[in-house]
Amino acid sequence: MKFDFYRDVLSLIMGKLGLPGADNFGRESNQRRSLLLDTVMQGRRRASSCKLLQLPAEILADIVDLLADDRASLESLALVNSDCQQLARCCQFAEVNFDYSLEAKQLASQLVEDKSSQLSKPGIGACIRRVTFASHPHHVAHTHRELYESFYGDGAQSFAVEQRQVLSDEAREEYVVARAAAVEAISSLPNLETLSWRDQFSLDKNFFERITRCSAQHIDLNRPAIDDAWSLTPPLTPST
Template identity: 95%
Template sequence: MKFAFYHDVLSLMMGKLGLPGADNFGRESNQRRSLLLDTVMQGRPRVSSYKLLQLPAEILANIVDLLSNDRTSLESLALVNSDCQQLARCCQFAEVNFDYSLEVKQLASQLVEDKSSQLPKPGIGACIRRVTFASHPHHVAHTHRELYESFYGDDAQSVAVEQRQVLSDEAREEYVVARAAAVEAISSLPNLETLSWRDQFSLDKSFFERITRCSAQHIDLTGRQSMTPGL
């Protein structure tokens, strides 16, 4: 059986992983990681009287950037009060990789829910400035385990061609739904600057209609994705 490579989820279980890094796309070499606290507060005043939070936003951003590799300290900072929580999030969620993991799918759902519920305080979405969509082969294989096993499992030779096709179609539909949810979340981010799309999977008209709603100043669609018929 022959699959159309860029229309099949199986292609995402192999292939090279395109993660952000050396290309530095859409990013100045001396650019700080975190957005400024005043930016992610979305016009709301700081409510804390802590002396730390009276410092200029630029200095606070430099401080949390120094803690970028200290997860424990950032988590502790986030527990102090709502202002400190948002300050910590500036660093924790400055760059998000949609890697098809369950955690990221849950984050996408939360971002959409936060946007629709109009929270009285700023949420995570305001802190995200860079997004990379790069499904990790491990997460794809884990999510679509039956499809993976039908090709690479110990009993793969006994799986009928028709059954593989059914599994492939189901996985493709599930992937497209998950991708649409991610794109909806991405389009809700008010301070997004850069979007890098790494998945080598066909894009359709619906994708482009949604992605044009995002606020990103730089959009990079890397790879050789084909367009589905009708675009």
């Protein structure tokens, strides 16, 4: 079995994880965590007349940022009314990490569904300003358990080369589908400012067609392989 580091899911199981929490790319030192409520409301008026929600959006953002590490309080705030829900989401979903977990895949699916269904009220996607794509080795191994066992399990020697190849091919196809769903979700985020891409698995043409049209002002690719050589000119990239 021939191993291609940049095109084999096994490399994501073996690879070192660059923790997104230590990455300050695209982040100003004095930058708030949360987007302003008026920004994520996308032109809609606040529905609530309570005094708290009449405060300027900048003050509300500072208040909710103080609750960034208090998950219970943010969850309680989100239950008050629709405006408070969106205010809490401004903090809860300001930074999102697609780490190949089931929760991350479900979030990607929800973001795509929200975009296609044209919600009457702002969704989660409007709250996201920073995305990190970094598949965690644990989640990759858990998702592709049989592939992991064929190399590292107690019974690894019982797997034939052909079996490992089949498992590797199946895992690659599943990873590419999951990645494509995440890329579609990322390309739909209206207020995205920063995208940090940590996986070194090879990138295809579809990736660049989507990512070059997303709203991110800063894009950091961590030395990935590229399937083919393309000229980053229209129609692969926007004309302006």
